[in-house]
Amino acid sequence: MTKAIDSRRFNSTTRRELLKLTPVLALGAFAIPKLQQPLLKAGLGFSDWASKLLFRRNHLAPTFSDSEVAPFTTFPINDYDVDDPGVDLEAWNLTVSGAVQKPGEYTLAQIQALPKIRQNTRHVCVEGWDVIGRFGGTRLSDFLKSIDADLNSRFIYVECADDYYESIDMATALHPQTLLCYEMYDRPLTREHGAPLRLTIPTKIGYKQAKYLTDLKVTNVLPRVGYWEDQGYSSFYGL
């Protein structure tokens, strides 16, 4: 259908149509130095919020047959600092504090007395590589119950022998595949892989799976989230 119109009216029509696109300019806020970091922080926060919604307590990460497990020698060693922080394995114990009925120092033998889980799961690094490994340890949930932790607390916060620190949400801590890991490939953890105790969390990105654990705290408040998170990485990063 063709309508006759004079060019003045046509120009005002096209101008009005062009103005309808002005909301697109809002994206320019990302180019303003003062606003950029807060906006990206909000975007990352939104992603974390969505990740928390997507997390399902009883949904298991894929597990693999022994033949799919990468050889131990090709399981990468990633540290922020040193491969071997020089832990005295004889004198080591895990210091437990926070919202627990039985705080104190726990030896490796006490942790190993709890039921042992072995699982072949995928370790996903934020850098982009992934590897299927074999892990053994005790469920963090079993350990938390054994120390009478308040399972309504929000976070588990850990500190490590190499000054690394991390935190995970309680829902993930209670996930059946979240382990206090003391074995890889059916052998005690080697020093590079976090001896004597590390976290293995197949539902989380690699940097949340701290090695060389020394301290564990059950808490509702986190003065610090994690070594990488405090520099701008995702706080939740559930897979």
Add this chain to the structure above:
Amino acid sequence: MPETTFEVTAPKSENTELAVYEHPWPVRFCHWVNSIALLVLVGSGFEIFRAFPSFGAKIPQKDLLHWPKAFALGGWLGGGLQWHLTFMWIYIATGLFYFCYQLFSGNYRQVLFTAGDIRGVWPMVHYYFFFGPKPEPRHVYNPLQKLAYSSVLVLGVLSVLSGLAIWKPVQFSWLAWPMGGFHYARIWHFAVMWAILFFLLGHLIMVVLHGWNNFMSMLTGWKKNPEYVAR
């Protein structure tokens, strides 16, 4: 044809121009927002890729290509991830809005490649690449254009699905399955990006070749003197 046509008369003149309303504002809005989002996602995607520029194992690491920092957005891996995990929501939101609008307005008929368009593809290819005769333009988009635009919409969906398969390999483990598993989803995500960039190259060349009136139509919605309207 759904579009409205104006016969525009200049003041103190008998000359008239035809103008056709081709692109409703939701289409134009999504086009520009998604253009920006796509650039940000590609730039930050390269920053993320730079952290491990390989598709093999970590040990031994065989790098595929060393992407220059100048063509990456974010400054470091954490920065790249911040941009990527922010703009992916904008990309997904405008994508969903676009598909809903097209579906419910019926405007999808303008762009969707259908069985009836198949016959018209070869004459356009013949014309563009092999100096064949120019097919008579009949619609806003010719069959080859519809094929290109419909394909890039599929690629857009694939970019989101492969991205989700990488981002949530546990919660969406089923998503990676048709791609050959989690490890291959990352390759899909990368390949789909290059396919979109290939489309973008062709798209930009065509925009330059077709001139100002055509370009302005994606801003104002109105195209002056489109060649498919008989005078």
